[in-house]
Structures are given as structure tokens and as C-alpha cells.
Amino acid sequence: LGGADATKxxxxxxxxxxxxxxxxxxxxxxxxxxxAVAGDTAAFGAIVVRYQQLVFSVAYLVLGDVAEAExxxxxxxxxxxxxxxxxxxxxxxxxxxxxxxxTAALDHRRxxxxxPAVPHAEVPLAVAGEAGxxxxxxxxxxxxxxxxxxxxxxxxxVLRAVYGYxxxxxxxxxxxxxxxxxAAVHRARQVxxxxxxxxxxxxxxx
Amino acid sequence: xxxxMAPWRRESEQAGAQLDERLARLASLELAVSDGLVxxxxxxxxxxxxxxxRADDLREWARRGDTRRRTLASxxxxxGAAVAFGxxxxxxxxxxxxxxx
Numbered sequence: 001l002g003g004a005d006a007t008k009x010x011x012x013x014x015x016x017x018x019x020x021x022x023x024x025x026x027x028x029x030x031x032x033x034x035x036a037v038a039g040d041t042a043a044f045g046a047i048v049v050r051y052q053q054l055v056f057s058v059a060y061l062v063l064g065d066v067a068e069a070e071x072x073x074x075x076x077x078x079x080x081x082x083x084x085x086x087x088x089x090x091x092x093x094x095x096x097x098x099x100x101x102x103t104a105a106l107d108h109r110r111x112x113x114x115x116p117a118v119p120h121a122e123v124p125l126a127v128a129g130e131a132g133x134x135x136x137x138x139x140x141x142x143x144x145x146x147x148x149x150x151x152x153x154x155x156x157x158v159l160r161a162v163y164g165y166x167x168x169x170x171x172x173x174x175x176x177x178x179x180x181x182x183a184a185v186h187r188a189r190q191v192x193x194x195x196x197x198x199x200x201x202x203x204x205x206x
Numbered sequence: 207x208x209x210x211m212a213p214w215r216r217e218s219e220q221a222g223a224q225l226d227e228r229l230a231r232l233a234s235l236e237l238a239v240s241d242g243l244v245x246x247x248x249x250x251x252x253x254x255x256x257x258x259x260r261a262d263d264l265r266e267w268a269r270r271g272d273t274r275r276r277t278l279a280s281x282x283x284x285x286g287a288a289v290a291f292g293x294x295x296x297x298x299x300x301x302x303x304x305x306x307x
Contacts (some may be wrong), residue, residue: 021230139231162230
């Protein structure tokens with residue numbers, strides 16, 4: 001499924017579609033959006049600063065690699081820059097950015113399938129969203145386990161289990177049959193549960 | 207039979223639910239981005255606005271060790287050198303022709 005197709009798949013849903021667990025970032029002031037739409041680079045920079053962690057986090061979860069996620073995040077923002085003149089204020093800006101982040105990450109992933117990336121062990125630090133150090137360590141372990149999944153399992157799992165997309169939406173985004181998506185999510189959960197089990201046994205021994 | 211399987215099944219379901227909770231929590235996790243992302247985006251946006259490929263972009267990609275872009279940058283530098291070499295050769299030929307005339 002090409003980039004345009006992935007975008008089309010998302011636009012088949014409501015213009016303001018937001019999956020159940022899409023992260024929420026406070027919207028920039030309407031005046032900043034208006035200036036960015038009018039071509040003000042400084043205002044666009046303020047928007048990038050505001051959404052960079054969200055966009056990078058989506059890309060990292062889908063791609064499992066810091067360098068590739070940065071490239072996908074950059075691409076997402078460039079698409080945003082190109083699409084700004086078409087932005088209509090009736091759609092939530094953050095939802096729009098999130099959708100662009102998802103489609104840019106999926107399109108980048110498709111290019112990587114043709115040019116496999118060298119697996120990267122680095123896991124980025126979390127800066128928000130988790131309370132304690134224990135939860136943070138647990139999240140990093142889970143991020144590393146997700147990064148080790150094959151791309152064919154990782155993207156369906158992330159879209160379904162992290163962001164709460166419906167199977168049919170994931171199937172449309174990935175250009176795969178719903179049954180294939182369900183099987184991939186099931187398999188990915190099995191792999192992660194096995195890793196969780198190994199970790200629990202290790203803690204019992206320790 | 208079902209009753210014998212129940213404890214195993216219960217454990218498995220608990221582990222599954224625990225995993226689902228941990229995965230759902232990742233949605234609100236914001237990961238730290240490298241400092242240069244904003245600059246990279248803005249300079250790329252300016253390039254797309256028609257300002258063209260700049261030497262500092264090539265240097266930045268080389269510094270970051272971005273292999274793919276470094277290759278592109280090297281290609282651009284080689285292409286630039288080839289064009290410069292071609293121009294120089296053409297100028298020299300014209301000078302020779304002018305002298306001969």
C-alpha cells in the first residue's frame with residue numbers, strides 16, 4: 001500500500017478520527033496555527049517543538065529504531081508543512097498531526113522492508129507519561145521487546161494494542177487482510193508474553 | 207478437564223491482561239528526541255520552499271553519521287565536483303581554441 005494509499009485509508013474514516021488511545025498534546029494557540037498556515041517558519045517551528053515527542057514516539061514504536069524514527073518524524077513534519085495550507089480549523093490539529101505521524105511511520109516502514117535496517121539496541125528515554133522509576137524501567141524493557149519484533153508483527157501490535165485502532169482500520173492502513181492483521185497481533189502478544197514470563201522467572205530467581 | 211485447565215488458563219489470561227495494560231500505557235509515553243530534530247525539520251522545510259541543498263546540510267548529515275544521506279551528500283559533492291571539472295575543461299578548451307585562432 002503506497003503512501004497516498006495509507007493516507008487514503010485513514011481518510012476513509014472521519015476527518016477528525018482519533019483512535020481510543022491516541023496521545024493528547026495541548027493544542028497550539030489558534031493564532032500560531034494560523035501564522036504557520038500562512039507560511040511563517042517560526043510559527044511552524046513552534047508547532048514542531050510542541051509535537052516532536054509525540055511524532056517521534058509514534059515513529060519509534062512502529063519502527064523500533066531511533067535513527068529511522070527520527071527520519072520518519074522529519075518526514076511527518078515535512079508532510080505537515082506541505083499540508084498546512086489545506087488545514088481546516090474544524091478538525092482537531094493534534095489529531096491531524098497524529099494521523100500524519102502514523103502514516104509517515106508506516107510509509108517509512110514499507111521502504112525499510114525493501115531495505116532492511118540494521119537492528120538497533122538503543123531505546124530512547126521517556127520524558128513524560130510514566131510516573132515512577134520502576135514503571136519507566138518496565139516501559140523501557142517493553143519498548144526493547146517491541147523493537148525486537150519483526151516489522152510484520154510490530155506495526156499491527158502497536159496500532160492495535162498501544163493506540164487502540166480497530167482491526168479493519170489497521171488492515172486498511174497496512175493493505176493486509178483483517179485475518180492476517182489479527183494473526184500478527186496474536187503472534188506478537190505471544191512473543192511479548194513469553195518475554196514477560198522469562199523476566200518474571202528471572203526476578204523470582206534473583 | 208476444564209476445571210483442571212482452569213488455573214493455567216487463569217494465569218495465562220492474567221498475564222495477557224497485564225501485558226495489554228502495559229502496552230496501553232505506552233500510548234501516553236513521550237520519548238526524548240535528539241536536540242537536532244527541530245533544526246533538521248526547519249532546514250528541510252526551507253529547502254522544500256526552494257532554497258536548495260545547502261553545504262551545511264551536507265556537513266550536518268556527515269556529522270550525524272547518517273549513512274544514507276551521507277551517501278547522497280557524497281554523490282552531490284561528486285556531482286558538483288564533476289560539473290566544476292567539466293566547466294574547467296570547457297574553459298581550458300575555449301582558451302586553447304582562442305589562442306589557436
